[in-house]
Amino acid sequence: MSDPITDQRLLYIHDQLSDEDIQREVDLYGPLTDSVRQLIAATLQTEVGEPDVRRAKALVEEAAAILQERAIPGPYGVRWGASGWKRGWGNAADGVRNAVAPPLTIQTDPDGRTWTDFHLGPQYEGPAGLTHGGVSALILDQVLGDCAVAAGSPGMTGTLTLRYRKPTPLGDLHAEARFDRMDGVKAIVKGHIADAAGICVEAEGIFILPRWAREAAAASTAG
Protein backbone atom coordinates (compact mmCIF):
# COMPACT_ATOMS: atom_id res chain seq x y z
CA MET A 1 0.00 0.00 0.00
CA SER A 2 1.37 3.45 -0.79
CA ASP A 3 2.37 5.73 2.07
CA PRO A 4 1.60 9.44 1.51
CA ILE A 5 4.78 10.66 3.21
CA THR A 6 6.95 8.30 1.12
CA ASP A 7 5.05 9.35 -2.02
CA GLN A 8 5.63 13.01 -1.14
CA ARG A 9 9.35 12.50 -0.43
CA LEU A 10 9.83 10.68 -3.75
CA LEU A 11 8.67 13.80 -5.60
CA TYR A 12 11.63 15.84 -4.27
CA ILE A 13 14.13 14.79 -6.93
CA HIS A 14 17.84 15.54 -7.35
CA ASP A 15 18.37 14.76 -11.04
CA GLN A 16 21.77 16.48 -11.50
CA LEU A 17 20.71 18.21 -14.74
CA SER A 18 23.28 20.81 -15.88
CA ASP A 19 22.38 24.52 -15.99
CA GLU A 20 22.74 24.42 -19.81
CA ASP A 21 20.22 21.58 -20.07
CA ILE A 22 17.82 23.32 -17.68
CA GLN A 23 18.07 26.57 -19.68
CA ARG A 24 17.34 24.60 -22.88
CA GLU A 25 14.19 23.24 -21.21
CA VAL A 26 13.15 26.74 -20.06
CA ASP A 27 13.58 27.99 -23.65
CA LEU A 28 11.60 25.04 -25.04
CA TYR A 29 8.73 24.66 -22.57
CA GLY A 30 8.33 28.30 -21.45
CA PRO A 31 6.96 29.44 -24.84
CA LEU A 32 4.71 26.34 -25.05
CA THR A 33 3.24 27.21 -21.66
CA ASP A 34 2.72 30.85 -22.75
CA SER A 35 0.88 29.65 -25.87
CA VAL A 36 -1.42 27.45 -23.78
CA ARG A 37 -2.06 30.41 -21.48
CA GLN A 38 -3.11 32.47 -24.53
CA LEU A 39 -5.34 29.57 -25.52
CA ILE A 40 -7.06 29.57 -22.11
CA ALA A 41 -7.88 33.28 -22.40
CA ALA A 42 -8.93 32.89 -26.05
CA THR A 43 -11.24 29.98 -25.13
CA LEU A 44 -12.95 32.25 -22.65
CA GLN A 45 -13.14 35.36 -24.82
CA THR A 46 -13.75 34.06 -28.34
CA GLU A 47 -16.86 35.04 -30.28
CA VAL A 48 -16.04 33.27 -33.57
CA GLY A 49 -18.65 31.11 -35.30
CA GLU A 50 -19.45 27.47 -34.55
CA PRO A 51 -17.29 25.93 -37.36
CA ASP A 52 -14.23 27.80 -36.06
CA VAL A 53 -14.90 26.69 -32.48
CA ARG A 54 -15.13 23.06 -33.69
CA ARG A 55 -11.95 23.40 -35.80
CA ALA A 56 -10.06 24.92 -32.82
CA LYS A 57 -11.23 22.05 -30.58
CA ALA A 58 -9.89 19.46 -33.06
CA LEU A 59 -6.54 21.28 -33.27
CA VAL A 60 -6.25 21.47 -29.48
CA GLU A 61 -6.99 17.75 -29.21
CA GLU A 62 -4.34 17.03 -31.85
CA ALA A 63 -1.79 19.10 -29.90
CA ALA A 64 -2.68 17.29 -26.65
CA ALA A 65 -2.25 13.90 -28.36
CA ILE A 66 1.22 14.89 -29.62
CA LEU A 67 2.33 15.94 -26.12
CA GLN A 68 0.79 12.89 -24.43
CA GLU A 69 2.70 10.47 -26.67
CA ARG A 70 5.54 10.48 -24.12
CA ALA A 71 4.73 11.97 -20.71
CA ILE A 72 5.33 11.45 -17.00
CA PRO A 73 2.45 9.59 -15.33
CA GLY A 74 1.78 12.03 -12.47
CA PRO A 75 2.88 15.31 -10.87
CA TYR A 76 6.13 17.00 -11.88
CA GLY A 77 7.42 17.23 -8.30
CA VAL A 78 10.23 19.54 -7.24
CA ARG A 79 13.59 18.90 -8.89
CA TRP A 80 17.10 20.22 -8.38
CA GLY A 81 19.89 20.24 -10.97
CA ALA A 82 23.63 19.81 -10.39
CA SER A 83 24.15 23.48 -9.42
CA GLY A 84 21.13 23.55 -7.09
CA TRP A 85 18.81 25.22 -9.65
CA LYS A 86 15.36 24.36 -8.29
CA ARG A 87 12.50 23.55 -10.64
CA GLY A 88 9.02 23.55 -9.16
CA TRP A 89 7.74 23.62 -12.71
CA GLY A 90 4.35 22.07 -11.93
CA ASN A 91 3.58 24.69 -9.28
CA ALA A 92 0.10 26.20 -9.75
CA ALA A 93 1.30 29.73 -8.91
CA ASP A 94 4.70 29.99 -10.62
CA GLY A 95 5.44 26.75 -12.49
CA VAL A 96 7.37 27.29 -15.74
CA ARG A 97 5.45 24.38 -17.30
CA ASN A 98 2.07 25.12 -15.76
CA ALA A 99 -0.27 27.18 -17.95
CA VAL A 100 -2.67 27.54 -15.02
CA ALA A 101 -0.06 29.68 -13.22
CA PRO A 102 -0.51 33.45 -13.86
CA PRO A 103 2.67 33.06 -13.74
CA LEU A 104 4.38 34.80 -10.83
CA THR A 105 8.03 35.85 -10.98
CA ILE A 106 8.88 36.15 -7.31
CA GLN A 107 11.91 38.13 -6.15
CA THR A 108 13.53 38.65 -2.76
CA ASP A 109 15.36 41.85 -1.80
CA PRO A 110 18.51 41.71 0.33
CA ASP A 111 16.40 42.88 3.32
CA GLY A 112 14.18 39.79 2.99
CA ARG A 113 11.13 41.44 1.43
CA THR A 114 9.68 38.98 -1.08
CA TRP A 115 7.55 40.47 -3.85
CA THR A 116 6.07 40.09 -7.31
CA ASP A 117 4.38 42.32 -9.86
CA PHE A 118 1.97 40.20 -11.88
CA HIS A 119 -0.97 40.32 -14.24
CA LEU A 120 -4.24 38.43 -13.86
CA GLY A 121 -6.18 37.82 -17.07
CA PRO A 122 -9.90 37.07 -17.45
CA GLN A 123 -9.43 33.41 -16.47
CA TYR A 124 -8.95 34.41 -12.82
CA GLU A 125 -12.36 36.03 -12.44
CA GLY A 126 -14.56 35.42 -9.39
CA PRO A 127 -17.13 38.19 -8.83
CA ALA A 128 -17.82 40.01 -12.12
CA GLY A 129 -14.67 41.75 -13.30
CA LEU A 130 -12.79 40.96 -10.08
CA THR A 131 -10.15 38.48 -8.94
CA HIS A 132 -11.44 35.22 -7.44
CA GLY A 133 -10.73 35.16 -3.68
CA GLY A 134 -9.22 31.68 -3.96
CA VAL A 135 -6.78 32.94 -6.58
CA SER A 136 -5.68 35.69 -4.18
CA ALA A 137 -5.13 32.95 -1.57
CA LEU A 138 -3.05 30.94 -4.07
CA ILE A 139 -0.85 33.94 -4.79
CA LEU A 140 -0.39 34.92 -1.14
CA ASP A 141 0.32 31.31 -0.13
CA GLN A 142 3.15 31.21 -2.67
CA VAL A 143 4.62 34.66 -1.95
CA LEU A 144 4.49 34.19 1.83
CA GLY A 145 5.84 30.62 1.48
CA ASP A 146 8.76 31.81 -0.64
CA CYS A 147 9.44 34.52 1.95
CA ALA A 148 9.70 31.81 4.65
CA VAL A 149 12.14 29.93 2.40
CA ALA A 150 14.21 33.11 1.88
CA ALA A 151 14.27 33.61 5.67
CA GLY A 152 15.77 30.12 6.03
CA SER A 153 12.58 28.52 7.40
CA PRO A 154 10.89 26.62 4.55
CA GLY A 155 7.68 24.82 5.35
CA MET A 156 4.26 23.62 4.34
CA THR A 157 1.45 26.08 4.92
CA GLY A 158 -0.12 25.16 8.27
CA THR A 159 -2.51 28.10 8.46
CA LEU A 160 -3.18 30.93 6.03
CA THR A 161 -5.40 33.76 7.27
CA LEU A 162 -6.74 36.33 4.81
CA ARG A 163 -8.62 39.58 5.19
CA TYR A 164 -10.21 40.81 1.96
CA ARG A 165 -10.20 44.56 2.60
CA LYS A 166 -11.46 45.79 -0.73
CA PRO A 167 -12.31 44.12 -4.03
CA THR A 168 -9.26 43.00 -6.00
CA PRO A 169 -9.48 43.98 -9.67
CA LEU A 170 -8.10 41.84 -12.48
CA GLY A 171 -5.10 43.21 -14.37
CA ASP A 172 -1.83 44.54 -12.96
CA LEU A 173 -1.28 43.74 -9.28
CA HIS A 174 1.52 43.59 -6.71
CA ALA A 175 2.06 41.13 -3.86
CA GLU A 176 4.68 41.16 -1.14
CA ALA A 177 5.60 39.48 2.12
CA ARG A 178 7.89 39.95 5.10
CA PHE A 179 9.11 37.38 7.60
CA ASP A 180 7.63 38.32 10.97
CA ARG A 181 8.97 35.85 13.56
CA MET A 182 9.66 32.25 14.55
CA ASP A 183 7.47 30.58 17.17
CA GLY A 184 9.21 27.26 17.85
CA VAL A 185 9.12 25.36 14.53
CA LYS A 186 6.51 27.75 13.09
CA ALA A 187 7.59 30.57 10.76
CA ILE A 188 5.10 33.46 10.78
CA VAL A 189 5.01 35.58 7.62
CA LYS A 190 2.83 38.58 6.76
CA GLY A 191 1.97 40.10 3.40
CA HIS A 192 -0.59 41.59 1.06
CA ILE A 193 -1.87 42.03 -2.48
CA ALA A 194 -2.29 45.62 -3.68
CA ASP A 195 -3.56 47.37 -6.80
CA ALA A 196 -2.45 50.87 -7.82
CA ALA A 197 -4.83 52.39 -5.22
CA GLY A 198 -3.65 50.35 -2.22
CA ILE A 199 -4.01 47.10 -0.28
CA CYS A 200 -6.80 44.72 -1.36
CA VAL A 201 -5.98 41.54 0.62
CA GLU A 202 -3.91 41.14 3.80
CA ALA A 203 -2.45 37.78 4.81
CA GLU A 204 -0.70 36.02 7.64
CA GLY A 205 0.78 32.56 7.14
CA ILE A 206 2.20 29.93 9.48
CA PHE A 207 4.77 27.70 7.71
CA ILE A 208 5.94 24.45 9.27
CA LEU A 209 8.57 22.06 7.98
CA PRO A 210 6.85 18.65 8.24
CA ARG A 211 8.01 16.40 11.04
CA TRP A 212 9.62 13.91 8.58
CA ALA A 213 11.71 16.72 7.04
CA ARG A 214 12.67 18.10 10.48
CA GLU A 215 13.79 14.63 11.51
CA ALA A 216 15.75 14.13 8.26
CA ALA A 217 17.46 17.53 8.73
CA ALA A 218 18.30 16.74 12.38
CA ALA A 219 19.73 13.32 11.37
CA SER A 220 21.91 14.86 8.64
CA THR A 221 23.38 17.54 10.95
CA ALA A 222 23.94 14.92 13.69
CA GLY A 223 26.01 13.22 10.91
Ligand SMILES: CCCCC/C=C\C/C=C\C/C=C\C/C=C\CCCC(=O)SCCNC(=O)CCNC(=O)[C@H](O)C(C)(C)COP(=O)(O)OP(=O)(O)OC[C@H]1O[C@@H](n2cnc3c(N)ncnc32)[C@H](O)[C@@H]1OP(=O)(O)O
Ligand atom coordinates in the same frame (compact mmCIF):
# COMPACT_ATOMS: atom_id res chain seq x y z
C1 LIG B 1 14.33 17.41 0.33
C2 LIG B 1 13.39 17.70 1.41
C3 LIG B 1 12.48 18.86 1.18
C4 LIG B 1 11.40 18.93 2.23
C5 LIG B 1 10.41 19.99 1.91
C6 LIG B 1 9.23 19.91 2.75
C7 LIG B 1 8.28 20.84 2.77
C8 LIG B 1 8.13 21.95 1.85
C9 LIG B 1 9.11 22.98 2.10
C10 LIG B 1 9.15 24.12 1.44
C11 LIG B 1 8.12 24.61 0.56
C12 LIG B 1 8.75 25.48 -0.42
C13 LIG B 1 8.19 26.58 -0.88
C14 LIG B 1 6.96 27.11 -0.35
C15 LIG B 1 6.27 27.81 -1.39
C16 LIG B 1 4.98 27.88 -1.52
C17 LIG B 1 4.01 27.66 -0.50
C18 LIG B 1 2.95 26.71 -0.96
C19 LIG B 1 2.86 25.74 0.10
C20 LIG B 1 1.62 24.95 0.09
O1 LIG B 1 0.69 25.15 -0.62
S1 LIG B 1 1.58 23.70 1.20
C21 LIG B 1 0.01 22.94 0.93
C22 LIG B 1 -0.98 23.22 1.98
N1 LIG B 1 -0.55 22.71 3.26
C23 LIG B 1 -0.64 21.45 3.61
O2 LIG B 1 -1.11 20.61 2.89
C24 LIG B 1 -0.15 21.11 5.01
C25 LIG B 1 -0.76 19.83 5.51
N2 LIG B 1 -0.37 19.63 6.89
C26 LIG B 1 0.82 19.10 7.19
O3 LIG B 1 1.60 18.64 6.38
C27 LIG B 1 1.15 19.08 8.65
O4 LIG B 1 0.00 19.13 9.43
C28 LIG B 1 2.11 20.25 9.07
C29 LIG B 1 3.44 20.12 8.31
C30 LIG B 1 1.46 21.62 8.78
C31 LIG B 1 2.36 20.14 10.58
O5 LIG B 1 2.67 18.81 10.84
P1 LIG B 1 3.77 18.40 11.89
O6 LIG B 1 3.64 16.93 12.11
O7 LIG B 1 5.07 18.92 11.48
O8 LIG B 1 3.24 19.18 13.15
P2 LIG B 1 3.54 18.96 14.68
O9 LIG B 1 2.40 18.17 15.26
O10 LIG B 1 4.93 18.43 14.85
O11 LIG B 1 3.41 20.46 15.26
C32 LIG B 1 4.50 21.35 15.27
C33 LIG B 1 3.96 22.71 15.74
O12 LIG B 1 3.12 23.25 14.71
C34 LIG B 1 1.77 23.46 15.21
N3 LIG B 1 0.86 23.14 14.13
C35 LIG B 1 0.63 21.95 13.56
N4 LIG B 1 -0.20 22.05 12.54
C36 LIG B 1 -0.51 23.37 12.46
C37 LIG B 1 -1.33 24.09 11.57
N5 LIG B 1 -1.99 23.48 10.58
N6 LIG B 1 -1.40 25.42 11.73
C38 LIG B 1 -0.76 26.04 12.72
N7 LIG B 1 0.05 25.39 13.59
C39 LIG B 1 0.15 24.06 13.46
C40 LIG B 1 1.66 22.55 16.40
O13 LIG B 1 0.70 23.03 17.30
C41 LIG B 1 3.06 22.61 16.96
O14 LIG B 1 3.21 23.85 17.62
P3 LIG B 1 4.00 23.98 19.00
O15 LIG B 1 5.42 23.53 18.68
O16 LIG B 1 3.88 25.42 19.35
O17 LIG B 1 3.32 23.04 19.93
